[in-house]
Amino acid sequence: MELKEKLVSSFMAFEDTVDVHSTIHDIRTEAIKSFEAEGFPTKKLEDWKYTSLNSVLKHDYSVFPKNENALEFKDIKKYFIHEIDSYKIIFVDGKYSSHLSQTTHDGLDVCLMSAALTKPKYKVIIDNYFNKIASKDGLTSLNTAFSQEGAYINIPKNKVVEKPIQIIHFSTGNEAALMLQPRNLIVVNENAHVQIIERHQSLTDHPVLTNSVTEIFTNKRAIVDYYKIQNDQQSASLIDNTYVNQKQESLAKVHTFSFGGKLTRNNLNFYQNGERIDSTMKGITIIGNKQHVDHNTLVHHIEPNCESHQDYKGIFDGNATGVFNGKVVVEKLAQKTNAFQANNNILISDKATINTKPQLEIFADDVKCSHGCTIGQLDESAMFYLRSRGIPEKEARALLMFAFSNNVLDSVKIPEIKNRITKIIAKKLGVNIGFNL
Amino acid sequence: MSKYTEDDLREELKTKEYEYGFYTDIESETFPVGLNEEIVIAISKKKEEPEWMTQWRLEAFKVWKEMTEPDWANVNYDKPDFQAISYYSAPNSKPKYDSIDEVDPELLATFEKLGISLDEQKKLAGVAMDVVVDSVSVATTFKETLGEKGIIFMSISEAIKEHPELVKKYLGTVVPQKDNFYAALNSAVFSDGSFCYIPKGVRCPMELSTYFRINQAGTGQFERTLVIADEGSYVSYLEGCTAPSRDENQLHAAVVELIALDDAEIKYSTVQNWFPGNAEGKGGVFNFVTKRGLCEKNAKISWTQVETGSAVTWKYPSCVLKGDNSVGEFYSIAVTNNYQQADTGTKMIHLGKNTKSTIISKGISAGKSQNSYRGLVQINARAENARNFSQCDSLLMGNECGAHTFPYIEAKNKSAMIEHEATTSKIGEDQIFYCNQRGIDTEKAIALIVNGFSKEVLNKLPMEFAVEAQKLLEISLEGSVG
Numbered sequence: 001m002e003l004k005e006k007l008v009s010s011f012m013a014f015e016d017t018v019d020v021h022s023t024i025h026d027i028r029t030e031a032i033k034s035f036e037a038e039g040f041p042t043k044k045l046e047d048w049k050y051t052s053l054n055s056v057l058k059h060d061y062s063v064f065p066k067n068e069n070a071l072e073f074k075d076i077k078k079y080f081i082h083e084i085d086s087y088k089i090i091f092v093d094g095k096y097s098s099h100l101s102q103t104t105h106d107g108l109d110v111c112l113m114s115a116a117l118t119k120p121k122y123k124v125i126i127d128n129y130f131n132k133i134a135s136k137d138g139l140t141s142l143n144t145a146f147s148q149e150g151a152y153i154n155i156p157k158n159k160v161v162e163k164p165i166q167i168i169h170f171s172t173g174n175e176a177a178l179m180l181q182p183r184n185l186i187v188v189n190e191n192a193h194v195q196i197i198e199r200h201q202s203l204t205d206h207p208v209l210t211n212s213v214t215e216i217f218t219n220k221r222a223i224v225d226y227y228k229i230q231n232d233q234q235s236a237s238l239i240d241n242t243y244v245n246q247k248q249e250s251l252a253k254v255h256t257f258s259f260g261g262k263l264t265r266n267n268l269n270f271y272q273n274g275e276r277i278d279s280t281m282k283g284i285t286i287i288g289n290k291q292h293v294d295h296n297t298l299v300h301h302i303e304p305n306c307e308s309h310q311d312y313k314g315i316f317d318g319n320a321t322g323v324f325n326g327k328v329v330v331e332k333l334a335q336k337t338n339a340f341q342a343n344n345n346i347l348i349s350d351k352a353t354i355n356t357k358p359q360l361e362i363f364a365d366d367v368k369c370s371h372g373c374t375i376g377q378l379d380e381s382a383m384f385y386l387r388s389r390g391i392p393e394k395e396a397r398a399l400l401m402f403a404f405s406n407n408v409l410d411s412v413k414i415p416e417i418k419n420r421i422t423k424i425i426a427k428k429l430g431v432n433i434g435f436n437l
Numbered sequence: 438m439s440k441y442t443e444d445d446l447r448e449e450l451k452t453k454e455y456e457y458g459f460y461t462d463i464e465s466e467t468f469p470v471g472l473n474e475e476i477v478i479a480i481s482k483k484k485e486e487p488e489w490m491t492q493w494r495l496e497a498f499k500v501w502k503e504m505t506e507p508d509w510a511n512v513n514y515d516k517p518d519f520q521a522i523s524y525y526s527a528p529n530s531k532p533k534y535d536s537i538d539e540v541d542p543e544l545l546a547t548f549e550k551l552g553i554s555l556d557e558q559k560k561l562a563g564v565a566m567d568v569v570v571d572s573v574s575v576a577t578t579f580k581e582t583l584g585e586k587g588i589i590f591m592s593i594s595e596a597i598k599e600h601p602e603l604v605k606k607y608l609g610t611v612v613p614q615k616d617n618f619y620a621a622l623n624s625a626v627f628s629d630g631s632f633c634y635i636p637k638g639v640r641c642p643m644e645l646s647t648y649f650r651i652n653q654a655g656t657g658q659f660e661r662t663l664v665i666a667d668e669g670s671y672v673s674y675l676e677g678c679t680a681p682s683r684d685e686n687q688l689h690a691a692v693v694e695l696i697a698l699d700d701a702e703i704k705y706s707t708v709q710n711w712f713p714g715n716a717e718g719k720g721g722v723f724n725f726v727t728k729r730g731l732c733e734k735n736a737k738i739s740w741t742q743v744e745t746g747s748a749v750t751w752k753y754p755s756c757v758l759k760g761d762n763s764v765g766e767f768y769s770i771a772v773t774n775n776y777q778q779a780d781t782g783t784k785m786i787h788l789g790k791n792t793k794s795t796i797i798s799k800g801i802s803a804g805k806s807q808n809s810y811r812g813l814v815q816i817n818a819r820a821e822n823a824r825n826f827s828q829c830d831s832l833l834m835g836n837e838c839g840a841h842t843f844p845y846i847e848a849k850n851k852s853a854m855i856e857h858e859a860t861t862s863k864i865g866e867d868q869i870f871y872c873n874q875r876g877i878d879t880e881k882a883i884a885l886i887v888n889g890f891s892k893e894v895l896n897k898l899p900m901e902f903a904v905e906a907q908k909l910l911e912i913s914l915e916g917s918v919g
Contacts, residue, residue: 332836347850347853348851350818350850355845356846357844359843360842362833362839362861363836363838365835367861371858372857372859375816375846375855376855
């Protein structure tokens with residue numbers, strides 16, 4: 001594979017440009033070796049049975065963008081949740097943009113991975129957390145090998161972060177084709193609470209491939225609320241690898257909203273290393289055209305008395321393909337586990353496809369585990385009810401779809417995000433409902 | 438000492454060749470171990486098969502050589518050495534025991550619990566029987582009744598000779614020779630099996646089991662079954678036996694093909710209770726089966742499976758719903774205890790319009806066993822108004838076993854309605870307490886609860902079998918109360 005060779009050979013050049021202490025160097029070298037051995041995943045792998053990367057990998061991506069491109073805030077304002085005050089970490093073509101960002105070191109660290117990897121004062125954290133839960137598969141290894149830039153967030157004990165943190169990656173189309181590999185590390189200490197919003201946005205129709213890795217550590221009783229908004233151009237593809245390591249009594253919630261992009265693959269992995277942990281994964285997927293969205297989730301119940309909730313809704317139109325591959329593993333020790341998994345889908349078009357594979361692997365007996373999955377259409381009698389009350393077909397359909405995805409929307413804690421998502425959905429469905437749902 | 442020269446070597450090779458050679462004596466009762474083309478041809482010759490059949494087997498063998506053993510199933514076992522197996526041994530005509538007193542008392546105790554008649558017990562345990570007249574006459578009566586209706590029911594080797602046109606037309610159409618590793622192996626070396634043809638519009642007057650159970654001698658390890666239900670006909674076919682069979686064959690790779698033509702219905706029930714290995718997980722049968730049915734227009738195929746035996750089971754009875762309005766059903770209970778492993782499930786391939794499928798799978802794991810459900814529901818683009826309902830429930834007994842669910846659902850049509858649900862639970866202490874309180878001991882209480890859990894599937898079995906299957910569940914789970 002051409003891209004693979006290009007990446008492997010450009011690793012040498014990359015190593016020259018970064019000056020880091022030896023442990024990171026070792027991790028990177030190890031990672032590139034593992035990428036060389038593993039390569040990009042193919043459909044032969046069980047986890048990639050329904051998603052082929054071939055169409056995405058054929059472009060000649062530039063790995064290190066040369067020119068910097070300045071963006072004006074007013075041009076890109078619409079991609080922010082700008083109604084609320086927030087910390088912002090903004091990247092343009094993979095480079096940090098200081099004038100668009102708002103970082104802090106005051107009581108908490110919201111800053112850059114490049115700084116964290118090089119400055120001695122972060123060494124302890126990096127040694128303890130960096131690359132500790134990321135898996136060794138090809139794509140994650142590739143990211144690890146080239147890990148340099150991204151967000152670094154460290155919330156100290158008992159700190160409730162008063163405003164959300166937005167991480168946005170813009171690509172400007174300066175290069176014919178661009179490959180980005182952001183690497184984020186988020187450490188949330190005891191009793192701390194943080195809300196994070198992540199978005200990847202391409203501003204032109206040049207192909208962009210983002211291979212992102214995020215490691216999240218939630219310590220005792222910490223709360224993390226994470227929102228991923230994926231509403232990119234038809235030319236952009238995203239492979240998102242998120243690893244969450246939870247300690248006792250912590251709560252981690254990840255909402256994924258997938259509305260756009262050529263190919264989106266979300267690898268979401270939760271590891272419960274403590275008792276009484278709650279992990280929640282929710283998602284709404286509404287796509288059409290030739291879009292492809294693949295949700296691949298894993299919840300690993302290692303200790304007793306924990307819970308996990310998964311709820312994914314999908315609406316597929318046009319030639320879209322939706323994949324849900326959810327896995328719940330309950331270890332022998334993890335008695336009294338409650339694990340729920342739901343995946344509901346609606347097919348609008350005859351050319352759309354849904355492949356779903358909700359899996360349970362259970363080794364403990366005193367557990368409550370269930371999964372449910374449905375594929376169907378909008379309820380005709382409900383449709384008739386709305387139509388008989390004078391609501392036009394398109395609006396009636398949209399209302400039913402809102403109702404379908406409502407319990408995911410309902411659990412969004414930031415009202416501005418909820419509004420934004422509602423608007424995006426309304427736009428996707430081509431309706432103006434004129435009121436807030 | 439004289440030097441060992443090249444000539445000596447040549448001489449030695451020559452003698453060797455003479456000693457063992459590549460010639461196989463088809464008169465002998467058991468073939469030498471190993472598998473090559475000669476063996477395949479020899480099996481075919483031994484069974485006096487026509488040339489086309491030999492070729493068919495050879496084709497399968499050619500494909501098999503190129504294939505590798507699958508390892509995707511959620512089971513662990515030492516792979517059998519395919520060159521260490523003897524691929525043909527004639528059914529043993531010599532009785533194993535002279536009188537029933539010599540039979541393992543444990544086995545007899547199980548027979549007793551299952552309520553199997555003394556004659557049958559003898560037959561099953563391999564005891565010489567002095568009065569066979571009775572069963573022969575019963576079998577003959579059956580044969581007459583079936584013959585009147587035009588139903589063909591015989592061993593597949595007989596069918597190859599007597600009805601080559603039917604066998605030639607249908608054999609391998611549902612499970613092609615190259616379908617998978619074990620199907621290819623089976624196609625090359627299958628020893629025997631059953632063939633059943635129900636003519637147009639005929640409703641088979643009896644469960645084809647009764648006959649089967651009396652008449653069936655050792656079918657060998659590579660069984661091939663072909664059931665054809667012609668337009669508008671109905672047949673209920675029962676395979677296997679509730680009685681534990683102490684078969685020394687390690688590997689069983691059977692192939693079952695069902696063909697339901699327009700408006701036909703086939704009900705295929707299986708009870709499998711092969712030797713599961715001892716409590717330490719030593720020994721036991723590997724059961725790798727390929728079962729598939731093809732439904733034409735308005736046809737219906739219903740699989741009912743009760744699996745309690747075998748050390749490793751790997752079995753996915755499937756339905757290809759090709760015709761419009763066809764229906765596929767799958768009801769299964771898989772019980773694993775001790776070190777048993779089961780990876781079972783079904784495939785429902787919806788091709789025609791208005792096709793319907795139902796999957797009810799109940800898994801019960803006890804001891805240190807692993808029980809997996811693996812299923813595929815596929816709705817193709819042209820399968821309008823396809824409907825599927827799947828339910829997979831697992832019951833865990835003790836905390837050293839595992840229950841796993843791997844459903845694959847692929848929908849390519851917007852009018853498809855698919856529901857899938859799975860639950861995992863254990864027997865509640867309150868349920869047992871409730872029973873105890875009413876004077877039912879714990880062992881009986883568990884049997885009661887398990888029965889309730891599997892009722893939906895047991896109800897689908899033919900009457901007398903359902904009763905036996907119920908007892909079988911009880912016996913399989915004996916001693917697993919934690």
